[in-house]
Amino acid sequence: MITDIFTTQHARDLDQACSDLALQATNEEKKQLLEYLTQLLKWNKTYNLTAIREPKQALVQHVFDSLAIIAPLLKHIKEQNLNTIRILDVGSGAGLPGVVIAIMIPNTEVTCVDTVGKKMTFVRQIAGVLKLSNLSAIQSRVEQLKAEPYDIVTSRAFSSLVDFAQLAGEHVKKDGVLLGMKGKEPHQEIEELEKNTNWHVDKIENLNVPELNAQRCLVWMKKKEHND
Numbered sequence: 127m128i129t130d131i132f133t134t135q136h137a138r139d140l141d142q143a144c145s146d147l148a149l150q151a152t153n154e155e156k157k158q159l160l161e162y163l164t165q166l167l168k169w170n171k172t173y174n175l176t177a178i179r180e181p182k183q184a185l186v187q188h189v190f191d192s193l194a195i196i197a198p199l200l201k202h203i204k205e206q207n208l209n210t211i212r213i214l215d216v217g218s219g220a221g222l223p224g225v226v227i228a229i230m231i232p233n234t235e236v237t238c239v240d241t242v243g244k245k246m247t248f249v250r251q252i253a254g255v256l257k258l259s260n261l262s263a264i265q266s267r268v269e270q271l272k273a274e275p276y277d278i279v280t281s282r283a284f285s286s287l288v289d290f291a292q293l294a295g296e297h298v299k300k301d302g303v304l305l306g307m308k309g310k311e312p313h314q315e316i317e318e319l320e321k322n323t324n325w326h327v328d329k330i331e332n333l334n335v336p337e338l339n340a341q342r343c344l345v346w347m348k349k350k351e352h353n354d
């Protein structure tokens with residue numbers, strides 16, 4: 127056993143997933159990912175933080191799914207020449223993808239926001255247990271947060287792209303991006319976003335999540351220029 131829930135086989139599956147995603151995760155980072163899930167599944171028994179209760183399912187659907195955005199994020203951070211990167215994870219729930227980003231990209235400062243207090247208490251607990259000084263959590267509706275400039279605002283399973291842009295767009299700094307994790311390419315949502323907001327889709331990346339037989343994509347959105 128690696129933790130009291132995850133076995134050496136799970137650890138091998140995680141190694142393979144990192145390699146499939148071209149991620150050079152350190153042993154410490156992989157240990158932190160498994161410890162995060164261990165804590166999540168333990169807390170879940172009392173606090174009902176996620177519908178996924180089975181360890182392998184949680185590994186694939188929560189951690190591998192979130193790991194799939196790390197390489198695209200690293201590429202963006204390098205291209206933008208960003209040093210300390212401020213990220214807001216909206217409707218973060220038990221910290222997805224926020225916690226995974228904070229573990230895998232140490233030069234980020236990740237703030238998770240969610241309306242549900244027990245979820246943000248859990249994320250704060252994780253920051254303490256895993257000694258992640260770059261992770262914090264705020265209990266609030268995102269639209270009631272004081273507007274602050276973040277380089278990147280992420281969401282997974284939060285809302286339509288239009289609602290995401292309308293509720294969270296003001297937290298993106300000039301030249302920053304909104305990053306929506308989606309299932310299959312959401313054509314209708316994209317059309318509505320372009321028509322009804324001052325945001326446009328900059329690019330869509332298809333993601334291959336290891337061991338997950340489902341379509342996933344990452345939608346990058348930028349604010350329209352005045353003459354767009």
Ligand SMILES: C[S@@+](CC[C@H](N)C(=O)[O-])C[C@H]1O[C@@H](n2cnc3c(N)ncnc32)[C@H](O)[C@@H]1O
Pocket residue numbers: 216217218219220221222223239240241242245266267268269281282283284293
């Ligand atoms: C389906 S869950 C997704 C959680 C997490 N991102 C994940 O992928 O597992 C959506 C989350 O959004 C939160 N939420 C809904 N509306 C919100 C709002 N206006 N501001 C902040 N959080 C919100 C809910 O409390 C819930 O935890």
